[in-house]
Amino acid sequence: MKLRMASLTILCLALAAIPASAQYNNGPINGTTDAWTIDFGYVVSDSFTGVEWAYQLQFGVWEFPGDSMTSVDWSITSAENGGTIYGSATAKTTDHFVSSNQYGYNIDLITANMSVSLNYANTYWLNLQNAVVPSGDPVYWDENSGPSSASESAVGTIPSEAFTISGSCGAGSSSPDCGPPTPEPGSILLLGSGILGSVAALRRKLL
Helix, strand or coil: CHHHHHHHHHHHHHHHHCCCEEEEECCCCCCCCCEEECCCCCCEEEEEECCCCEEEEEEEEEECCCCCCCEEEEEEEEECCEEEEEEEEEEEEEEEEEEECCCCCEEEEEEEEEEECCCCCCEEEEEEEEEECCCCCCCEEEECCCCCCEEECCCEECCCECEEEEEECCCCCCCHHHCCCCCCHHHHHHHHHHHHHHHHHHHHHHC
């Protein structure tokens, strides 16, 4: 019985430590319409909302065959291509081939880690630039005309791009994307103890 209680305690505490997730998804990779340069000094910006504690960025790019992105500069700001900077870094990237398009480009999914504390109710801007591939070729952020607003540093307003920002919910978050608040460990233990007691009583009856 003591062993079962200890196991239940560990399990409940582990479940309580798992944060709820929140995500902004700007739509799937298109790969056939257009794409915008995110190296050679160009900056592309897209708006998003509904995320707290952002920890991962994924986005679609067009690359020349044989190229594989190794890093990109990202920033999250309060305004289009400017304003307050909430987080920025040069991120190492993972490059996953998705398909080839009719223009001869490889369409790849790029993954990069980030760590930014945000408020789910506010609108922010994701800015990408200085993408690096060993060949020095251009890299283009895939356009998919998703729901966000977007701009390019040289031309201004453009259709939005394919990207997803994943995050977790802060303690006591009221974000609708975060689901119900995580119960306190004490509440979980109380519930678990009650279930365990019910199971033990039922077992005694059966025996």
